[in-house]
Amino acid sequence: MKVSPKTRAAVLSEALPHLQRFAGKVIVVKYGGNALADSSEDSMEVFARDVALLHAVGMKPVVVHGGGPQITAMMDRLGKEARFHNGLRVTDAETIEIVSMVLLGSVNPMFVSLINQSGANAAGVSGNDVGLFQCVQRDPALGFVGDIVSVNPMAVQGLLDDGVVPVVATLGTDAAGQSYNINADTAASALAVALKAEKILFLTDIAGVLQNPADPESLIATLTPATVAQLTSDGVISGGMIPKLESCMHAVAGGVAAAHILDGRLAHVTLLELLTDTGVGTMVIADEVAS
DSSP states (O other), X not given: OOOOHHHHHHHHHHHHHHHHHHTTOEEEEEEOHHHHHTOOHHHHHHHHHHHHHHHHTTOEEEEEEOOXXXXXXXXXXXXXXXXXXXXXXXXXXXXXXXXXXXXXXXXXXXXXXXXXXXXXXXXXXXXXGGGSEEEEESXXXXXXXXXXXXXXXXXXXXXXXXXXXXXXXXXXXXXXXXXXXXOHHHHHHHHHHHTTOSEEEEXXXXXXXXXXXXXXXXXXXXXXXXXXXXXXXXXXXOTTXXXXXXXXXXXXXXXXXXXXXXXXXXXXXXXXXXXXXXXXXXXXXXXXXOO
């Protein structure tokens, strides 16, 4: 579809106040493993260009990524069965090696390379680096799955200060130096709080929170902790959306102005949410004051 010069000008004009507002602000973007699994090479390049654009106009984007489907695929290739307990991956000694191999050897370098190719300097960071994510074991039945107890954002902040886009793989370590697998939503939320980010965006494989899961037009644009509690009680919010919204609420309770759940398969979804008046996903804020 051909877009008229008048329409292009209107879009750019709408973006201007948002560009001015977020200049110099940290924007954490969590790219989920499910969104990654459903993305084509072209859509990943579009995402990387959008991150480079945010960087070019003065924002400070930080990319945090998951890799669950990619880890499962590698386990299948290696003949190791993926096991889950209470919805979480059982991570024995062999599995944590596979997790590290996939996140640090495949997914993280891919994001770094694509962002570099798009014109912004990017560098990979592991949650193991300089104690970025300090963890304790969540449950012995899960093996090396960690809960974050502290965040040391020094490595990430140093890259931001140097004008580099950090790309963070969600591993962590305990006091003894043992590596742990960490939920990427939880890690992104904790990092956003530690960095005093303005926004956190969760890119996944759904449009956002729907009033009616069968109706894609029933997207709920804005939520607060009170409405999340009510919708959860009513059964509107259920399943995997509950922990994702818990991460959103943790972020806004920690001082992040707004958390957003977006469909990472939609081209330019990051720009559409940040740089338009209406946005395209679900935004969680601490109260009813628009953010």
